[in-house]
Amino acid sequence: xxxxxxxxxxxxxxxxxxxxxxxxxxxxxxxxxxxxxxxxxxxxxxxxxxxxxxxxxxxxxxxxxxxxxxxxxxxxxxxxxxxxxxxxxxxxxxxxxxxxxxxxxxxxxxxxxxxxxxxxxxxxxxxxxxxxxxxxxxxxxxxxxxxxxxxxxxxxxxxxxxxxxxxxxxxxxxxxxxxxxxxxxxxxxxxxxxxxxxxxxxxxxxxxxxxxxxxxxxxxxxxxxxxxxxxxxxx
Amino acid sequence: xxxxxxxxxxxxxxxxxxxxxxxxxxxxxxxxxxxxxxxxxxxxxxxxxxxxxxxxxxxxxxxxxxxxxxxxxxxxxxxxxxxxxxxxxxxxxxxxxxxxxxxxxxxxxxxxxxxxxxxxxxxxxxxxxxxxxxxxxxxxxxxxxxxxxxxxxxxxxxxxxxxxxxxxxxxxxxxxxxxxxxxxxxxxxxxxxxxxxxxxxxxxxxxxxxxxxxxxxxxxxxxxxxxxxxxxxxx
DNA sequence: TGGGCGAAGATTGTATAAAGTTTCGCCTGT
DNA sequence: ACAGGCGAAACTTTATACAATCTTCGCCCA
Numbered sequence: 001x002x003x004x005x006x007x008x009x010x011x012x013x014x015x016x017x018x019x020x021x022x023x024x025x026x027x028x029x030x031x032x033x034x035x036x037x038x039x040x041x042x043x044x045x046x047x048x049x050x051x052x053x054x055x056x057x058x059x060x061x062x063x064x065x066x067x068x069x070x071x072x073x074x075x076x077x078x079x080x081x082x083x084x085x086x087x088x089x090x091x092x093x094x095x096x097x098x099x100x101x102x103x104x105x106x107x108x109x110x111x112x113x114x115x116x117x118x119x120x121x122x123x124x125x126x127x128x129x130x131x132x133x134x135x136x137x138x139x140x141x142x143x144x145x146x147x148x149x150x151x152x153x154x155x156x157x158x159x160x161x162x163x164x165x166x167x168x169x170x171x172x173x174x175x176x177x178x179x180x181x182x183x184x185x186x187x188x189x190x191x192x193x194x195x196x197x198x199x200x201x202x203x204x205x206x207x208x209x210x211x212x213x214x215x216x217x218x219x220x221x222x223x224x225x226x227x228x229x230x231x232x233x234x235x
Numbered sequence: 236x237x238x239x240x241x242x243x244x245x246x247x248x249x250x251x252x253x254x255x256x257x258x259x260x261x262x263x264x265x266x267x268x269x270x271x272x273x274x275x276x277x278x279x280x281x282x283x284x285x286x287x288x289x290x291x292x293x294x295x296x297x298x299x300x301x302x303x304x305x306x307x308x309x310x311x312x313x314x315x316x317x318x319x320x321x322x323x324x325x326x327x328x329x330x331x332x333x334x335x336x337x338x339x340x341x342x343x344x345x346x347x348x349x350x351x352x353x354x355x356x357x358x359x360x361x362x363x364x365x366x367x368x369x370x371x372x373x374x375x376x377x378x379x380x381x382x383x384x385x386x387x388x389x390x391x392x393x394x395x396x397x398x399x400x401x402x403x404x405x406x407x408x409x410x411x412x413x414x415x416x417x418x419x420x421x422x423x424x425x426x427x428x429x430x431x432x433x434x435x436x437x438x439x440x441x442x443x444x445x446x447x448x449x450x451x452x453x454x455x456x457x458x459x460x461x462x463x464x465x466x467x468x469x470x
Numbered sequence: 471t472g473g474g475c476g477a478a479g480a481t482t483g484t485a486t487a488a489a490g491t492t493t494c495g496c497c498t499g500t
Numbered sequence: 501a502c503a504g505g506c507g508a509a510a511c512t513t514t515a516t517a518c519a520a521t522c523t524t525c526g527c528c529c530a
Contacts, residue, residue, distance in 0.1 A: 017514090042482070052515050053482090058296065065300045074482060074521050089390045100331055155324045159394055252484095277512075287485050288512090309491050309512060 021049050021059040029068055029079055030141060030168045031134040036081040040069065068165045080169060084219035087170040091214045094163050097156060098144065098210060099203040102190065104151035106199045113150050117191045120146055124187065141168055143187050147194075167213075174217040186212070256284050256294040264303055264314055265376060265403045266369040271316040275304065303400045315404060319454035322405040326449040329398050332391060333379065333445060334438040337425065339386035341434045348385050352426045355381055359422065376403055378422050382429075402448075409452040421447070 025045065028034045046056045060077045063069035071077045082090070105113075120143055127135035141164045148157040186209040193202035260280065263269045275295060277288040284291070295312045298304035306312045317325070340348075355378055362370035376399045383392040421444040428437035 043480095054514060054516090057482090061293065061296065062300065065297065075523095076482065086389075089388050092388070093390045093394075096331065096335055153324050153327070154321075155328050155398075159328075163390075276510095278510095289484060289486090292512090310493095311512065 017049075017051055018055050018058050018062075021045065021051060021056060022062055024049065025059065025063060026066075026068065026165065027138070030165060031138050032168070032172050033134065034079050036079050036169055036173060038079045040077040040079065042076070066162050066165055068169060080166070082166055082170050082173065084174065086166070087174060087214075087217060087219050090163055090166045090170060091210060093159075094167070095207060095210050097159060097163070098147075098206050101148050101151045101153070101156050101160065102194065102202040102206045103199050104153055104156075105147045106194050106197050106202055108150050108152055109194055109197060114191075114195050117146065117150075117194070121188055121191060137168060137171070140187075141165075147190075170217065171213070174219055176216050176218050252284075252286055253290050253293045253297075256280065256286060256291060257297055259284065260294065260298060261301075261303065261400065262373070265400060266373050267403070267407050268369065269314050271314050271404055271408060273314045275312040275314065277311070301397050301400055303404060315401070317401055317405050317408065319409065321401070322409060322449075322452060322454050325398055325401045325405060326445060328394075329402070330442060330445050332394060332398070333382075333441050336383050336386045336388070336391050336395065337429065337437040337441045338434050339388055339391075340382045341429050341432050341437055343385050343387055344429055344432060349426075349430050352381065352385075352429070356423055356426060372403060372406070375422075376400075382425075405452065406448070409454055411451050411453050 025034070025040065034040075040060060042053045042056045042060070045051075045060075046053050049056070060069055060071065064071045064077065068080050069077050070080050120139070124136070124139045124143065127139055144164055145157070145161060148160040151157070186205065190202060190205045190209065193205050260269070260275065269275075277291045277295070280286075280295075281288050281291045295304055295306065299306045299312065303315050304312050305315050355374070359371070359374045359378065362374055379399055380392070380396060383395040386392070421440065425437060425440045425444065428440050
């Protein structure tokens with residue numbers, strides 16, 4: 001009767017103190033409250049969450065593995081600053097993976113999932129309406145994660161979590177206009193295609209959605225150091 | 236001869252004590268010297284590498300993130316035991332990603348790379364010839380990693396590292412015959428296609444290679460708990 | 471006045487010790 | 501004899517202390 005110990009394949013982010021730290025920092029980064037390059041001191045974070053450096057360090061290492069934090073030896077952890085080359089890689093990977101993910105999402109469609117998706121669309125519209133850019137950015141990423149969860153593929157889900165987190169940083173760094181408005185409509189169209197069980201349309205919508213996001217970026221080749229300098233001088 | 240030359244943006248695996256532990260354990264798992272389900276005690280490993288539990292713990296957490304180690308709360312770390320469902324996900328992901336990777340490898344082809352690939356093929360043939368199953372398994376995985384490195388895409392490389400490590404465990408658990416011989420020829424054909432800069436052929440060879448590997452697996456649906464029990468009873 | 475040297479301060483890396491949890495053996499009671 | 505529970509040992513988890521390294525700021529000298 002030892003059948004109670006494994007209800008889920010992997011649930012690393014529940015009721016853990018380390019996970020609370022990781023999710024708190026992740027949320028701050030994804031909502032653009034922590035900017036790329038920001039130093040994440042261990043004592044600093046530890047004091048905020050009332051935790052010891054041991055736990056903070058564990059959380060930061062996990063974030064480093066996810067690619068949204070860089071750990072420099074003997075210097076500490078910093079919010080990652082993706083280069084234009086990184087950005088192109090991330091979006092190429094998303095263009096490869098996400099159409100397949102929506103395929104599987106269509107296979108897994110159910111009234112409950114449709115409900116969840118439309119509830120999410122409502123949240124996105126509301127955040128957009130009240131001009132809450134932070135919530136918009138976060139919800140936009142969560143939409144894609146939701147579809148990955150729907151697909152039921154834990155591997156794709158893990159990969160996509162990384163890609164979404166990095167995308168958030170990339171968009172913050174390289175977006176041309178400050179108009180995150182166009183995304184919502186695409187999301188709605190994707191949900192419609194899923195509801196209709198139309199794989200081809202779903203794939204196409206997802207692909208064009210990703211293409212539009214990337215098209216709004218300004219990915220110049222020179223080293224990011226110049227960008228950093230420009231930012232500082234501009235501010 | 237690829238020991239310590241990597242002054243790139245992120246080089247998490249050089250001259251680090253944690254990295255030595257991680258790579259040592261990884262090699263042991265990938266060469267099937269540590270079997271799925273084996274407990275990895277912190278003291279045990281720490282004593283082997285002359286390191287403190289702090290470092291061992293860090294290494295094990297990284298391996299857990301890569302999916303080849305499971306950490307159960309308050310119980311310790313164990314070599315992962317992928318389920319048949321996991322196996323199907325892993326190979327589906329590989330079928331999706333690796334054809335794209337060889338595409339990029341063809342773009343990046345150069346005499347130096349061709350040399351490196353053929354040297355690797357020679358190593359594989361030699362290991363096969365002398366019946367060194369451990370080296371064969373390791374080299375077979377390294378071939379795919381080599382092509383990912385050749386592609387120059389760090390994201391794909393990171394993803395594929397995970398997939399390869401998991402594949403090694405999967406093959407160990409679910410392979411029908413004990414004949415890893417067929418792989419080498421495929422690898423040679425892939426290299427030939429790359430050398431000819433024939434993307435279509437390279438993609439096709441890679442895909443059929445992956446399909447054959449998966450076809451040799453026996454992925455039955457029942458829960459892995461039964462498999463575990465059967466193994467124990469058999470031994 | 472500008473640059474280089476050096477010590478103090480701060481921060482990270484590592485080890486060790488304290489605390490909590492699980493596991494397994496043993497003992498008792500029926 | 502066997503089921504159930506108590507308790508000690510082993511291990512993981514967390515916290516703290518120590519060592520190593522980097523940064524910063526002041527001082528001295530050209």
